[in-house]
Amino acid sequence: MPDLSNLRALVFDVFGTVVDWRTSVAREVETLARKRGLAVDALAVADAWRGLYAPSLATVRDGGRPFVDLDVLHRESLDALAGPHGLDSLGDEDRVDLVSAWHRLDPWPDVVEGLTRLKRRFILGPLSNGHLALQVGIAKRVGLPWDAILSTDLFRTYKPDPAAYLGACQLLALEPSRVLLVAAHNNDLAAARALGLRTGFVARNEHGPGQAKDLAAESDWDVIAADFIDLATKLGA
């Protein structure tokens, strides 16, 4: 492992890395569908919803669209998938409620214990495309012990825009080399490394049995850990 003695802050990707969005969203879809007497494949809805995520971010990040937060993008994606997935009869109130399911995602089982240990030694914050209000919602519900929320809405863009990573370092008043991004996504880590941040990979099975990518580290990231508890151990926390 490279010398990380100068490390001061850990920033975390959230969807997939910290929280299990797929099971959490599917659970809320299932509950609502049952209440409305709709037959849906809830996991397929979650997968389709997440499938529209990257292209929706790109409309803002690369498409010159004025910044809108992830609730807006999630709502547009839900409206697009509702028809094909048997949710077309859902009214506005139900759709607003489903969009807010992304504020109520459960962490992976190792997360709270791992973060609690890491917090003793490092500044911790989410560096997520989910906006500040969404991050506060997730964290407060399950007790994620963040020191600061460093969501990309603060910079009115989305990862992997360099402005997001560098903006987080600037707010923390730390050189990028003193900040480590923890992510379950190799492309997120590659973007961070290119800007001088440190990198930590944790493999997550966020997509279920069909997951085809990010099953393992694809580069010599500064730390590669089995989960957040292992990460804490490897970082001496």
Next chain:
Amino acid sequence: MPDLSNLRALVFDVFGTVVDWRTSVAREVETLARKRGLAVDALAVADAWRGLYAPSLATVRDGGRPFVDLDVLHRESLDALAGPHGLDSLGDEDRVDLVSAWHRLDPWPDVVEGLTRLKRRFILGPLSNGHLALQVGIAKRVGLPWDAILSTDLFRTYKPDPAAYLGACQLLALEPSRVLLVAAHNNDLAAARALGLRTGFVARNEHGPGQAKDLAAESDWDVIAADFIDLATKLGA
């Protein structure tokens, strides 16, 4: 007390309201002066330093100066007062260290207990002119349980610029009426109320025996509390 059943978030002024800057800064001035063999009136240094605070903010907020954070302003103020206060012989490293004393301010004795109670019921964050890195420094050292840091550097301005109060509400995705500012300063609360935020006053003797203002509430603020524990009780937390 007005109906506050809709309240979701409490945002806090920090210098004076959450932390006792005067005693904390004087302590560090005293320690450094002794180490360097300088005779100084440490409380007078703290008072003079804080005296330059409001005018220094105004150079950015009202003067059209590009945004600089409070470390920069604190350093300029320190350089200005060093001569008259017997600190002219301090080198750059000592001055950097003294500026960082503002990241190591002690909370008033009721703060941690009060915030811990309030956190069970409300989203909590500092809404301070001290930047995010400074707020993280203060909070981590003494365990302030913030949910998010809402410092005014996020908006590249300083209170009482309306953009600071409204920016915090926007990041929390809350109507101003669902956000209450807690402050020991009547003018801060007046600025917040004018924008529709709720207001809570806690009297603090931040200036020591010579304090001439903010000894009591000067308006019918939504809550008036003796300290943060009383505030928690009054807000049902």
